[in-house]
Amino acid sequence: MGNRTIRVTDVTLRDGMHAVRHQFSVEDARAIAGALDRTGVAIIEATHGDGLGGSSVQYGFSKETEEDYLRAVCETVRNSKVAALLLPGIGTVEHMKRAADTGIQVIRVATHCTEADISEQHIGEARKMGLETVGFLMMSHMVPAGVLVEEAKKMASYGAQTVYVVDSAGAMLMGEVREKVTALREALPDEVEVGFHAHNNLGVSVANSLAAVEAGATRIDASLAGLGAGAGNTPLEVFAAVAEKAGIDTGVRLYPAMDAAEDVVRPRMARPVQTDRVSLTMGYAGVYSSFLLHAFRAAEQFGVDARDILVELGKRKVVGGQEDMIVDVAVELAKRKEVGAAGR
Amino acid sequence: MGNRTIRVTDVTLRDGMHAVRHQFSVEDARAIAGALDRTGVAIIEATHGDGLGGSSVQYGFSKETEEDYLRAVCETVRNSKVAALLLPGIGTVEHMKRAADTGIQVIRVATHCTEADISEQHIGEARKMGLETVGFLMMSHMVPAGVLVEEAKKMASYGAQTVYVVDSAGAMLMGEVREKVTALREALPDEVEVGFHAHNNLGVSVANSLAAVEAGATRIDASLAGLGAGAGNTPLEVFAAVAEKAGIDTGVRLYPAMDAAEDVVRPRMARPVQTDRVSLTMGYAGVYSSFLLHAFRAAEQFGVDARDILVELGKRKVVGGQEDMIVDVAVELAKRKEVGAAGR
Incomplete structure (x- = not known):
């Protein structure tokens, strides 16, 4: 059995940006961040879906500037920490510095699951800036646990304080989540936390997140109403209910999370986020x-x-x-x- | 590990009736049954959401008569068997006879999980009519495994060839499903199959169905796009994909199931079937x-x-x-x- 107290990172204002084509306004960001803050969620990530610097022809332009979003979220929250995502190659150290100036406290540095090498500089710089630093291994379903462990060790050696198994395509089932989270937990130093980020393309995001915690993950990603790319992420309000039933303390208050999903996010959803033919195919094919x-x-x-x-x-x-x-x-x-x- | 070959019962035209307030037309039933038949699903259940005789002031009137729906489905299918649901107290032996006359081959007799006694007459009569007979223990989350086993044994003793653990409120997590399915599997004679019927109110219908199979269930309920009461049932097309990945043979062809959900059922959905505030509260409260x-x-x-x-x-x-x-x-x-x- 894993740790029974975990921290949740909400990604409504980052992965969820994909689901609204990066068109949330600063006012939307304030409303969502305020509602999230009231749930007690530990961390709120707010960035273009593809991270700092993502607003571009290739990845789609955001409605507003990254700094405007981040400043609005930082001004709004009273309890939650604020995070930004950065993919080396899209985002630069310069982007990270500008983000840090807005008041964020956490940076998450994401690479393809076999390319942890390219995160060294960004993780190192983030630590120097005093940011809580997370490594994010995307498409973790594509490599065996042994390979993932080696990449995770690299991120930890660069200074990452948490390393995430990221199921970007929503292609994992519970057995694989357990195997990979367990492998990272056993291989990484005790002081490095293990996290898990799910997508619901196979309809098992909540069960996968629970399996991750049981295998030793202490950091879980979720989003209000599951707003996110593809079939969406683990819905925060559902995970809060399930975790409580399973005896896991997420620090997320259930009713405020339900209300935030229903009253603040669902009315702002451009399209239903669901396991439909296209997103299911993504998860099935990986x-x-x-x-x-x-x-x-x-x-x-x-x-x-x-x-x-x-x-x-x-x-x-x-x-x-x-x-x-x-x-x-x-x-x-x-x-x-x-x-x-x-x-x- | 459970049996690796299972039979799936689709409930789109029964539990799904709740989600459309029993307003599918006979033409809708034909279209859905035809699409389901092409998936290769073993059994198609088609009845008012509350079973035979359910069309009433109390439970809501169906758009068409039960016999018209059942005849249309029986005429349409080439491979799948057709089932009807019956809740003693709502449906009578007379209803069951009229349903049998339309050509159905399976009857499922449902009671509250502590009231198996009231299924004796209906199960007995169904067997005499030569129908494949299933017992259905609703709200199975409300009693401990030991109580559920005693009720399941009663149904088996009356002649039920399968007994289902039915999570009517979508209130169970995987551990409870495993425990209850295992308990029934161990207690019932080998020739009596164990089934599991999920709702998605806690977002874990697919994972629960998988856990049930791993614990020995050989019969699983699902519906296209999850169409069903509350947060809906296990989505057939998602379960087909996940089961295939897990090495379980459902007999359901994945692409036809995806297409049936997307092209035949979603356009007929009156409202999105999802884990929203109300349905999540149901599952959380049980x-x-x-x-x-x-x-x-x-x-x-x-x-x-x-x-x-x-x-x-x-x-x-x-x-x-x-x-x-x-x-x-x-x-x-x-x-x-x-x-x-x-x-x-």
């Missing part, structure tokens, strides 16, 4: 959401099922930046179809 | 949905939080028919509030 549009286009062009393309990309463990593989796979599937192999 | 309206009325009248009323009713294990307790609880909470006890 691929990036950035592949979806390309896969649907290629599917139409070559007369194959986009899902078969995505499943094949998942099997080949294609990563972001290898989008050209999508057409190759589509062509191959179309040929196989021609020679009469039955589709799924 | 109470009947029939209490909700009364609790909200009493809450307004006495100036207390409806959630506190529901949680208190759950603690007192109030059952259907005891709705007069709701006002008593509201009055008590209002008094406690006056004497200055802090609310949740």
